Ligand SMILES: Cc1cc2nc3c(=O)[nH]c(=O)nc-3n(C[C@H](O)[C@H](O)[C@H](O)COP(=O)(O)OP(=O)(O)OC[C@H]3O[C@@H](n4cnc5c(N)ncnc54)[C@H](O)[C@@H]3O)c2cc1C
């Protein structure tokens with residue numbers, strides 16, 4: 001049986017108190033929301049924090065509302081299950097609701113939070129293993145070792161961003177509100193950054209945020225013709241992390257033409273990927289027409305060119321690459337037809 005290492009649990013009652021604890025304990029501290037990823041990682045000794053700071057009692061991180069201009073405000077402690085079922089989220093951000101609804105399984109979605117998902121550690125089949133397993137291999141760059149088992153001779157970790165909500169939030173141009181304590185990002189206070197600015201290409205720590213607390217996620221209003229869907233390739237129909245996650249956004253004009261689109265992918269590299277070139281053929285086309293069907297083919301092919309799966313997560317990389325155009329076509333179609341999510345049972 002895997003046991004948790006010793007740690008001290010703190011349960012601050014205010015955000016200011018939590019930020020002060022973070023600032024005080026620095027690298028020795030770790031935040032815990034639902035704990036569905038942190039605790040297994042601690043059992044694997046990937047993280048051995050001396051102090052664990054619970055976010056459960058922080059009022060500012062709870063709740064979900066729609067502001068008068070249509071902005072969806074999601075507290076970081078909102079559960080994935082709530083996101084998947086809330087009608088306000090389903091109507092304004094279908095790709096996000098669908099992505100949240102495909103994370104892990106029902107129990108984990110009830111415990112797991114949006115904040116924990118956005119801030120999820122990267123994953124790799126050589127890293128998400130027990131200490132004993134990793135020690136037999138001499139560990140790796142990301143934790144305790146000096147070599148990468150994915151890229152021979154590689155000096156950089158390429159563990160994969162595997163959080164399902166990240167590409168959905170990117171497709172929605174979500175903004176993240178962080179609160180930091182003294183000494184971080186120029187001192188205590190709040191900052192807001194676009195989700196695209198959060199993730200970096202460094203698999204060891206793929207976020208530009210350190211020692212800050214994600215307070216809320218703000219999803220800007222979408223136009224009436226907004227359509228969205230999430231597609232997830234995985235080995236089993238539940239529980240599994242994505243082998244490929246794809247969020248599709250299509251905004252239609254009143255005349256039914258594609259006026260804006262987004263395709264964002266996860267489970268490829270350390271940062272979720274915006275497939276910018278792939279959306280171009282779609283613009284100006286009208287779903288249901290031969291031009292749109294042809295644009296789907298082109299979008300799939302352009303996406304395949306941009307996606308280069310690695311042996312960082314399970315699943316044959318060549319197979320995962322061949323599935324990119326398939327998921328691009330299916331997820332875009334599901335978005336315009338309102339039939340998402342796309343996944344196998
Ligand atoms: C069997 C299994 C299957 C899974 N399958 C999937 C899957 O398919 N897709 C997927 O995306 N995830 C999956 N997960 C991972 C996890 O359940 C989810 O990602 C979940 O959303 C994590 O949220 P949490 O609240 O439990 O995070 P926690 O485990 O509490 O925290 C995760 C990380 O985020 C940090 N953190 C949490 N909240 C904040 C905050 N507000 N501000 C700053 N940092 C914060 C923590 O310090 C920690 O580093 C799976 C987990 C398991 C055990």
Ligand code: SF4
Pocket residue numbers: 123124125126127140141142143147148149150151156157158159203312
């Ligand atoms: S890609 Fe995997 S094996 Fe390579 S350093 Fe990162 S976690 Fe370790």
